[in-house]
Amino acid sequence: MSHAGISMQTLRLLLLGTAAAVIATGCGRQTGQRALAPVTLAAAPYKPGSLSIECGTLIDGIGDEPRREVTVVIRDGRIAAVNAGYDRPADLASLDLRAYTCLPGLIEMHDHITETFSDSTDMSIYLRRNDDEQWLLSRSQAEATLLAGFTTVRNVGAYHAWTDRELRDAINHGNVAGPRLQVCGYYLTIANGGGDLIVPNLSREQIPARFHAGVAKGPEEFRRKAQIAIDGGADLLKVIASGAVLAYGGVPGEREMTPEEIRAVVEVAHAAGKKVAAHAHGAQSIKDAILAGADTIEHASLIDDEAIALAREHGVALSMDVYNGSYIDTEGRKQGWPEEFLRKNLETTEAQRQAFTKAHAAGVAIVYGTDAGVYPHGENARQFPIMVQRGMTPMEAIKSATSVAAKYMGWDDRVGSIDAGKFGDLIAVKGDPLQDITELQSPTVVIKDGLAFRLPAAQ
Ligand SMILES: [Zn+2]
Numbered sequence: 001m002s003h004a005g006i007s008m009q010t011l012r013l014l015l016l017g018t019a020a021a022v023i024a025t026g027c028g029r030q031t032g033q034r035a036l037a038p039v040t041l042a043a044a045p046y047k048p049g050s051l052s053i054e055c056g057t058l059i060d061g062i063g064d065e066p067r068r069e070v071t072v073v074i075r076d077g078r079i080a081a082v083n084a085g086y087d088r089p090a091d092l093a094s095l096d097l098r099a100y101t102c103l104p105g106l107i108e109m110h111d112h113i114t115e116t117f118s119d120s121t122d123m124s125i126y127l128r129r130n131d132d133e134q135w136l137l138s139r140s141q142a143e144a145t146l147l148a149g150f151t152t153v154r155n156v157g158a159y160h161a162w163t164d165r166e167l168r169d170a171i172n173h174g175n176v177a178g179p180r181l182q183v184c185g186y187y188l189t190i191a192n193g194g195g196d197l198i199v200p201n202l203s204r205e206q207i208p209a210r211f212h213a214g215v216a217k218g219p220e221e222f223r224r225k226a227q228i229a230i231d232g233g234a235d236l237l238k239v240i241a242s243g244a245v246l247a248y249g250g251v252p253g254e255r256e257m258t259p260e261e262i263r264a265v266v267e268v269a270h271a272a273g274k275k276v277a278a279h280a281h282g283a284q285s286i287k288d289a290i291l292a293g294a295d296t297i298e299h300a301s302l303i304d305d306e307a308i309a310l311a312r313e314h315g316v317a318l319s320m321d322v323y324n325g326s327y328i329d330t331e332g333r334k335q336g337w338p339e340e341f342l343r344k345n346l347e348t349t350e351a352q353r354q355a356f357t358k359a360h361a362a363g364v365a366i367v368y369g370t371d372a373g374v375y376p377h378g379e380n381a382r383q384f385p386i387m388v389q390r391g392m393t394p395m396e397a398i399k400s401a402t403s404v405a406a407k408y409m410g411w412d413d414r415v416g417s418i419d420a421g422k423f424g425d426l427i428a429v430k431g432d433p434l435q436d437i438t439e440l441q442s443p444t445v446v447i448k449d450g451l452a453f454r455l456p457a458a459q
Contacts, residue, residue, distance in 0.1 A: 046172065046173060046174040046449075047174070048076050048077020048078070048424065048449040048450045048451065049074065049076075049077060049424070049449060049450030049451040049452075050074055050075045050076055050077075050092055050093075050450055051074055051092050051093045051094065051095055051447075051450060051452075052071055052072065052073045052074070052088040052089055052092045052093070052094045052095070053071065053072045053073075053074070053094070053095045053097055053102065053426060053428075053447070054069075054070075054071050054086045054088060054094060054095065054096050054097055054098055055069075055070045055071070055072060055097050055098075055100065055101070055102035055428070056068065056069065056097060056098040056099055056100055056101065056102075057100070057101040057102065057432070058070040058072070058082075058101075058102045058103075058418060059101060059102070059103045059104075059395070059398060059433070059434070060082070060103075060104065060417055060418040060419065061103065061104040061398070061399065061402035061403045061406075061416050061417035061418060061419075062399075062402075062403050062417045062419070064395060066101070066434065067084075069084070069085055069086060069098075070082060070083065070084060070085075070102075071083040071085065071086055071087045071088050072102065072418055072426060073088070073089060073092065074424035074426075074447075074450040075092075075450070076450070077423060077424050077449040077450045077451075078421060078422065078423060078424055078450075079418060079419060079420050079421065079422050079423070079424050080420060081420055082418055082419065082420060086098070095445070095452070095455075097428045097445060099430070100428040100429065100430060100444065100445065101428060101429050101430075101431070101432055101433060101439070102418070102426055102427070102428045102445075103398065103402070103418075103426070103427050103428070103429070103433070103440075104402045104403075104415070104416055104417050104418050104422075104425060104426065104427075105149065105150070105151025105152060105179075105415065105423075105425030105426060105427055105446070105447070105448060106149050106150045106151065106152075106368070106380070106381070106401045106402065106427065106440070107150065107151075107152040107153070107154075107367075107368060107401050107402060107405035107406060107409070107415060107416060108145065108150045108152070108153045108154065108179070108368065108369065108370060108372060108380050108401070109154045109156075109296070109319045109367040109368055109369035109401075109405050109408070109409065110154065110156050110277075110298055110319045110321060110369025110370060110371050110372075111145070111153045111154065111155050111156065111369075111370070111371075111372045111373060111377075111380075112155065112156070112157055112158065112371070112372065112373030112374070113138065113141050113142055113145060113153060113155050113164065113167065113178075113179075113181070113372070113373065113377065114134065114137065114138045114141070114155070114158045114160070114163040114164050114167060114373075115158060115159065115373040116137055116141065116373065116376075116377075117327075117331075117332075117335075117373065117374060117375050117376050118335065120246055120332060120335075120337045120338075120341060120374070121335050121336055121337055123197065123198065123199045123200075123248075124199045124200075124202070126159055126160060126197055126199070126211060127199065127202075127207065127208070134160065134163055135166070138163060138164075138166070138167045139167070139170075139176050139178070141373075141377040141378075142167055142171060142176055142177070142178025142179065142377075143176070143177050143178060144376075144377045144378030145178065145179055145372070145377050145378055145380060146177055146178050146179050146446060146448065146453055147378065147446055147453060147454050148377075148378040148379070148380055148381060148441075148443070148446075149381065149427040149440065149443035149446050150179050150380050150381075151179050151180065151415070151423075151425040151427070151446070151448045152179050152180050152181075152182075152405075152406075152409075152411070152415045152416075152425070153179040153180070153181050153182070154181075154182045154236065154277070154369075154405075154409050155168075155181055155182065155183045155184065156184055156236075156238045156277050156279075156298060156369075157184060157186070157187045157195060157238050158185075158186065158187075159187075159195075159197045159211050160210055160211060161185060161186040161210050161211070161213035161214070162185050162186065162210075162213075162232065164181065164183035164184070164185065165183050165185055165232070165233050165234075167181065167183075168181040168182075168183050168235075177453055179448070180415070180423070180448070181235075182235035182236050182409055182411075183233075183234060183235055183236075184229065184234050184235070184236050184237055184238040184277070185213070185214075185229045185232055185233070185234040186213040186214035186229065187214045187238055187239075187240055188214040188216065188222060188225055188226060188229070188237060188238060188239045188240065188257075188265055189214055189215055189216075189239070189240040189256070189257075190215065190216070190217060190240070190256050190257060190261075191204065191212075191215050191217065192204070192249060193215075193240050193243075193244075193247075193250065193256045193257070194240040194242070194243055194244025194247045194250045194256060194279060195214060195215075195238070195240040195244075195247075195279070196211075196212060196215050196247075197211035197212070198247060198248045198249065200248065213225075213228075214229065216261070218261065219258075219260045219261050219263070219264035220264070222257070222261045222264045222265050223264040223265070223267070223268055226264065226265045226268035226269065227268050230268060230269070230272045230274060234274065235274065236269070236274050236275045236276065236277060236409070237265055237268070237269045237274060237275075237276050237277070238276075238277045238278075238279065238298075239257055239261075239262055239265050239276060239277075239278050239279065239289070239294070240256055240257065240279045241255070241256060241257045241262055241278045241279060241280040241285040241286075241288060241289045241294075242254060242255060242256055242279065242280045242281045242282045242284075242285035242286075243256055243281065243282070244279065244281075245281070245328075245341060245344040245345050245348055246328075246341050246344075246345075246374065248338070248340065250344075252281035252282060252299075252301060252302065252344055252347070252348055253281060253282035253283075253302050254282055254285075255282065255284055255285050255288065256285070257285075257288075258288075259288040259291065259292055262276075262278065262288055262289055262292035262294065263292040263293065266292050266293040266294060267293075270293065273410075274410075275295040275296070275408070275409065275410055276293070276294045276295050276296075277294070277295065277296045277298055277319070278292075278294035278296070278297055278298060279298045279299060280297050280298065280299065280300065281299050281300070281301040281302050281348060282302050283302055283303055283304040283306070283307050286300055286302075286303050286307040286310075286311075287306065287307050287310055290307070290310045290311055290314050290316050291310070291314075294316065295316065295317070295408060296316065296317045296318070296319050296367060296369075296408055297311065297316060297317070297318050297319065298319045298321075298369065299319075299320065299321060299348075299352065299371075300318045300319075300320050300352070300355060300359070301320075301348040301351055301352035301355060302348065302351055302352075302355070303318070303355045303358075303359060305358075308355075308358060308359050308362050308364055309362070311359070311364045311365075312362060312363055312364050315365070316364075316365075317364070317365040317366060317367045317404070317408045318356075318359055318364055318365070318366050318367070319366075319367045319368075319369030320352055320355070320356045320359075320366060320369070321352075321369055321370050321371040321374075321383070322352055322353050322356050322383060322386045322387060322390065323370055323375075323382050323383035323386050324370060324371045324374045324375050324383075325345055325346075325348065325349025325350075325352065325353075326349070326386075327374065327375040328341070328342065328345040328349075328374065328375075329342065329345060329346060329349065331375070332345070353386070353390050356387070356390050356391070357390045357391040360390075360391050360392060360396075361391060365404060365408065366387075366392075366400050366404070367400055367401075367404055367405045367408050368383065368384075368387075368397070368400040368401035368404075368405055370382075370383045379441075381440040381441040382441060384397050384398075384401075384437045384438070384440050384441075385437050385438055387400065388437045394433060394434045394435075394437045395434060397437060398433065398440075402416045402417060403416040403417050404416075423448070423449060424447065424448070424449055424450035425447065425448050425449070426445070426447045427443040427445060427446050427447070428443060428444055428445035429442070429443050429444060430442075430444055444456050
């Protein structure tokens, strides 16, 4: 590495000194530095960092071409300037990334950050897991996601209602190292639908209410449950319009919510300035959701030409999780996931990948959503190569996880590009991701809010 060892070491300590004030235990382990003392929520007012970063190459998330030799200046957690050349302010610590490619912090648009992959083997785990166990999972998965370079995450569902809100708030308070989160609180779903927790050999009545918070029937009840989610602090709403792959009894190609029910949720969300993510595999449900006003279609596995045209016409983005089918069919099978899940996965995986190619070629916006939680957190970048194999250029794939994602989550004023005024979120990789997209699977540097969570190893 080209950076000077001494200044890097000084910088690391300087940055960790800042981070130590706001980040609880766990951070020291990832950075390979001294253990940090835990801090309590009340004692930890969030304090973003300031530094300048010299980038050999910068992919800014918006431009079509990378820029060479750029200095990114972050002050108090926000990007203050993007200077041509190595032009660093004298008053700031500087990070030498002249040998690296810098990019905006990545955005994951379809995550289940409080759920874990092994849950699919036996759904009764939800009834046996206590609050402390849940919290440890949530926290470690948030850290893994952040260290993988995903500094912003849209969480689109938790069976245990509001576990995502608890995590979001702890991260925002600086008590947990994790991505900035948008959360939905719970799934809006019909009874026994794709967002309702179903456990074999148990009746719905035997499953506690916290796992059914968003179950409704008819537009009025959906409207009411949607409003409760908004009032409870949801940043977006998630509807389960069609059947699901990883749920008992659901048929992915079939409708679960009616168009009127979806519309009721959309009206509540949009009145509050929030967006709606609609889980829809089948073509009919995709059309229902687009016409009802949903902002993104999740999965879209069985989309047809008519629905592709409709998505383009209405400016609706598709969030297609084209990687995880491979994980489910190999690792899920080894772990003994239910035969029904494995079968439905096979019925949707290749169809979805072909649909991805078609939709992208037709000019439909596609955002980077992977369904992390179905597979291990921190491996979110594994979807990039599939998107490139299936028709995107590496730059298009990067934009789907930066500026395009930011637009569709309504946060293009704060994340998704390296631009003055945005949050100081930046990652760096050693190689050139435009030549080899798998470079994004191992970022060497992860900075969020001007605080370094991952840095190159000391010389
Ligand atoms: Zn999902």
